[in-house]
Amino acid sequence: xxxxxxxxxxxxxxxxxxxxxxxxxxxxxxxxxxxxxxxxxxxxxxxxxxxxxxxxxxxxxxxxxxxxxxxxxxxxxxxxxxxxxxxxxxxxxxxxxxxxxxxxxxxxxxxxxxxxxxxxxxxxxxxxxxxxxxxxxxxxxxxxxx
Amino acid sequence: xxxxxxxxxxxxxxxxxxxxxxxxxxxxxxxxxxxxxxxxxxxxxxxxxxxxxxxxxxxxxxxxxxxxxxxxxxxxxxxxxxxxxxxxxxxxxxxxxxxxxxxxxxxxxxxxxxxxxxxxxxxxxxxxxxxxxxxxxxxxxxxxxx
DNA sequence: CTAGTTCTCTGTATGATGCAGGTAACTCGT
DNA sequence: ACGAGTTACCTGCATCATACAGAGAACTAG
Numbered sequence: 001x002x003x004x005x006x007x008x009x010x011x012x013x014x015x016x017x018x019x020x021x022x023x024x025x026x027x028x029x030x031x032x033x034x035x036x037x038x039x040x041x042x043x044x045x046x047x048x049x050x051x052x053x054x055x056x057x058x059x060x061x062x063x064x065x066x067x068x069x070x071x072x073x074x075x076x077x078x079x080x081x082x083x084x085x086x087x088x089x090x091x092x093x094x095x096x097x098x099x100x101x102x103x104x105x106x107x108x109x110x111x112x113x114x115x116x117x118x119x120x121x122x123x124x125x126x127x128x129x130x131x132x133x134x135x136x137x138x139x140x141x142x143x144x145x146x
Numbered sequence: 147x148x149x150x151x152x153x154x155x156x157x158x159x160x161x162x163x164x165x166x167x168x169x170x171x172x173x174x175x176x177x178x179x180x181x182x183x184x185x186x187x188x189x190x191x192x193x194x195x196x197x198x199x200x201x202x203x204x205x206x207x208x209x210x211x212x213x214x215x216x217x218x219x220x221x222x223x224x225x226x227x228x229x230x231x232x233x234x235x236x237x238x239x240x241x242x243x244x245x246x247x248x249x250x251x252x253x254x255x256x257x258x259x260x261x262x263x264x265x266x267x268x269x270x271x272x273x274x275x276x277x278x279x280x281x282x283x284x285x286x287x288x289x290x291x292x
Numbered sequence: 293c294t295a296g297t298t299c300t301c302t303g304t305a306t307g308a309t310g311c312a313g314g315t316a317a318c319t320c321g322t
Numbered sequence: 323a324c325g326a327g328t329t330a331c332c333t334g335c336a337t338c339a340t341a342c343a344g345a346g347a348a349c350t351a352g
Contacts, residue, residue, distance in 0.1 A: 002261060004272035006253070009260040010188075011279035012165055013181055018286040019162055021206040024310080025290060035159055036339075042156075052300060060167040062341050067301055069339090089299040089348045107152070114155040115148060117289045121281075126150035129278040133157035135267075136275060140164040143263045144171060170341080182308080198331060208310050213332055215308090235317045235330040 008136075026113055032106040033078075036061065036069055041078065041095055041103045049094040051084070060144055078102050154282075172259055178252040179224075182207065183215055187224065187241055187249045195240040197230070206290055224248050 023029055033041065040055050056066040070093055073079045078099030084090035095103070118126055169175060179187065186201050196204075202212040216239055219225045224245030230236035241249070264272055 002269070002272065004269060004276045005261045005264055006257050007276035008264065008272060008279065009253075009256045011276060011283055012161070012260075013185060013256075014283050015158070015279060015286070016162060016165055016181060017185060017205055017207075018283055018290065019158055020309090022286055022290055034339085035162060039159060039163060053298085059163055061163075061339095063300070064302080064342080065340055071301090087299085087349070091300070107155075110155045110159075111152050113289075114158075115151045117285045118151055118154065121285070123148070123150060125278075125281075126148070126154060128274060129282060130150045130153035130157060132271075132275040132278050133154065133161060135271075137157055137160050137164055139263045139267070140161070140168055144164065144168055166340090180308085199329085207308095209331065210311080210333080211309055217332090233318070233330085237331070 012136075022113070022117075028109050028113055032109050033102055036065075037073055037078070038103070038106050038110075040066070040069060040073070041099055044079070044093065044095040045100065045103060049092045051090045051092065053090075055093065060141075073099065076102075158282075168259070168263075174255050174259055175252075178255050179248055182211075183219055183224070184249070184252050184256075186212070186215060186219070187245055190225070190239065190241040191246065191249060195238050197236045197238065199236075201239065206287075219245065222248075 023035070032038075036059060039059055043055060043058055044050060052063055052066050052070060055061075055070070056063040059066070070079060070081065070091070074081055076098075078096060080094050080096055082092045082094070084092050118129075121129075169181070178184075182205060185205055189201060189204055190196060198209055198212050198216060201207075201216070202209040205212070216225060216227065216237070220227055222244075224242060226240050226242055228238040228240070230238050264275075267275075
């Protein structure tokens with residue numbers, strides 16, 4: 001029994017609960033993008049236009065879920081949808097300028113919430129946390145494929 | 147703009163997504179307690195019988211949500227419910243032996259999943275992650291009250 | 293050309309959650 | 323000890339994110 005592993009498991013469970021609550025109850029995040037839309041737009045900003053499938057794979061979501069999210073983002077004007085010339089089955093989802101603005105605003109709001117939460121952490125501690133989380137995500141991402 | 151803060155924010159968002167996916171898709175966790183039931187029982191195991199309200203406060207959930215979860219756990223035989231003698235409005239939720247067994251089983255299953263995920267981490271790294279997460283939860287818990 | 297596969301979308305179901313509103317029980321000031 | 327306010331819980335909604343199953347259109351390989 002590795003005590004640290006047990007602790008990680010427990011703390012992750014609690015983090016999921018608290019982070020969800022934080023998201024819901026923080027007024028500053030009211031008018032901002034939902035988590036999955038946020039992550040999807042972030043991805044589009046990083047790597048350019050993508051198909052539904054590619055977004056789904058990155059976020060580990062079912063493609064049907066992404067379809068709906070993209071529909072919502074499209075009607076909000078955050079993304080445009082085209083068809084791939086080479087393969088007419090594929091949607092090509094691209095971020096619009098309005099999407100960029102929404103992404104930036106969301107990023108700003110979220111960052112300010114976290115800046116406040118981590119106000120009494122020193123810089124090295126924040127770095128350690130960020131790096132540990134990044135590595136954990138990496139392990140999770142790998143582990144999900146099984 | 148503190149880069150580490152932005153990273154933490156982003157990594158937490160991604161962690162919520164991946165951890166949820168991990169939970170859903172891992173066969174080993176199929177027959178185990180849901181996250182909130184798990185955390186509630188854990189709390190009962192730690193501090194003994196509690197009122198609905200107290201559980202809700204600890205988990206930062208609405209009392210109505212906890213009511214339902216407790217009803218479900220009661221019909222599963224994991225908790226018993228009584229009334230407080232001194233205050234007949236209060237429920238007194240106590241873990242049963244079956245609840246203890248379910249908690250232990252869930253803990254075991256979850257720990258084994260994490261042990262696998264963190265297989266290529268060394269012990270110091272796991273400890274760092276666990277501690278950073280614990281502190282983050284602490285900050286979150288404080289921050290939610292505002 | 294056919295059979296199978298891939299990509300997206302739609303229909304449906306589930307589960308966790310919050311909020312609003314109700315009822316019973318308690319508390320406090322007069 | 324009565325009435326006003328408060329607290330604790332429960333119930334009835336509504337919502338949201340999600341998955342899975344199935345359908346149709348478009349591709350691919352033999």
